[in-house]
Amino acid sequence: MxxxxxxxxxxxxxxxxxxxxxxxxxxxxxxxxxxxxxxxxxxxxxxxxxxxxxxxxAGFPPSSGPEVQVVVVHPALMRANPLLFLGVVLAIAGGLGLVVWFGLFARESSLRWLFWPGVVLLVVASLALVVWKVQKMSHALVITTRRSIERRGLLSRSTSEVLHDNIRNIQIDQSFLERLLNVGTISISSAGQDGVEIQVEKLPAPDDIRKIIDLYREL
Ligand SMILES: [Zn+2]
Known part of the structure; x- marks a missing residue:
C-alpha cells in the first residue's frame, strides 16, 4: 500500500x-x-x-503540488461575429445620436418624433449586447494544472472534464475567416473509459490555449 x-x-x-x-x-x-x-x-x-x-x-504553475487554475477562457464576442458586433455598436451609436440630437439640440425640429425611435434603438441594442456578453461569459474552458474543464451555464451549471493525462487528441478547427481573426473551436477527446469530449467554439487564440494544455501533458 x-x-x-x-x-x-x-x-x-x-x-x-x-x-x-x-x-x-x-x-x-x-x-x-x-x-x-x-x-x-x-x-x-x-x-x-x-x-x-x-x-x-514557460512561466506557468508547476504541474506538481496542489491543483491550481492556470487559465479561464471564454468564447470571443467581437471576433466571433464581427459584422453582427459592428451592427450592434452602430445601432447603439445611432440610437444615442438620435436621443441626444432631438432631445437636446433640435427640440423645435419637425423631425423631433425621431427621439422615440432613438430611445427604442438605444435600449434594444444595449440589451442585446448585454445578453450576448452574458451568453459568452457563461461558457468557459477552464484549464488547471491537472485537467481541462468545460463549463456551461450561469445558474444551472453543467461541466465536463478531461484529465490532461487522459487526453487522446486536441483538435483546433478554424474557418478561413476565423484564422484571420485568430479564433477557433477546440475539441478535446479523452482516452479514459468515458471518452469525454470537450468542445468550445470561437475561443480566442486557440493555438496558445493548446500550447498551455500541452505543457501539462506527457507528450
Ligand atoms: Zn483533499
Missing part, C-alpha cells in the same frame, strides 16, 4: 502500489493528487519532473 496526504485538505489516502506515479482525485475535496511512487520506479518520476519543468519554465 502507498499512504500519502492530499495536498489540499491533508486527508490521508491509501492506494495500491500499482497506482504509484498516477493521478488520483481526493475523495474529500476533489483535488487531483499525484500518488507518490511506492517502489521508487525512477522512470515515472523522471517523466513527471520533465513535464513539470516545461510548465514552470
Amino acid at each position: 502507498i499512504r500519502f496526504q492530499c495536498d489540499r485538505c491533508e486527508r490521508t489516502i491509501e492506494v495500491e502500489d500499482a497506482l504509484g506515479g498516477t493521478k488520483l482525485e481526493c475523495p474529500d475535496c476533489g483535488d487531483m493528487n499525484i500518488v507518490p511512487d511506492g517502489d521508487g520506479s525512477g522512470q515515472d518520476a523522471g517523466q513527471r519532473r520533465a513535464s513539470e519543468d516545461r510548465a514552470a519554465a
Whole structure:
C-alpha cells in the first residue's frame, strides 16, 4: 500500500502500489493528487519532473503540488461575429445620436418624433449586447494544472472534464475567416473509459490555449 496526504485538505489516502506515479482525485475535496511512487520506479518520476519543468519554465504553475487554475477562457464576442458586433455598436451609436440630437439640440425640429425611435434603438441594442456578453461569459474552458474543464451555464451549471493525462487528441478547427481573426473551436477527446469530449467554439487564440494544455501533458 502507498499512504500519502492530499495536498489540499491533508486527508490521508491509501492506494495500491500499482497506482504509484498516477493521478488520483481526493475523495474529500476533489483535488487531483499525484500518488507518490511506492517502489521508487525512477522512470515515472523522471517523466513527471520533465513535464513539470516545461510548465514552470514557460512561466506557468508547476504541474506538481496542489491543483491550481492556470487559465479561464471564454468564447470571443467581437471576433466571433464581427459584422453582427459592428451592427450592434452602430445601432447603439445611432440610437444615442438620435436621443441626444432631438432631445437636446433640435427640440423645435419637425423631425423631433425621431427621439422615440432613438430611445427604442438605444435600449434594444444595449440589451442585446448585454445578453450576448452574458451568453459568452457563461461558457468557459477552464484549464488547471491537472485537467481541462468545460463549463456551461450561469445558474444551472453543467461541466465536463478531461484529465490532461487522459487526453487522446486536441483538435483546433478554424474557418478561413476565423484564422484571420485568430479564433477557433477546440475539441478535446479523452482516452479514459468515458471518452469525454470537450468542445468550445470561437475561443480566442486557440493555438496558445493548446500550447498551455500541452505543457501539462506527457507528450
Ligand atoms: Zn483533499
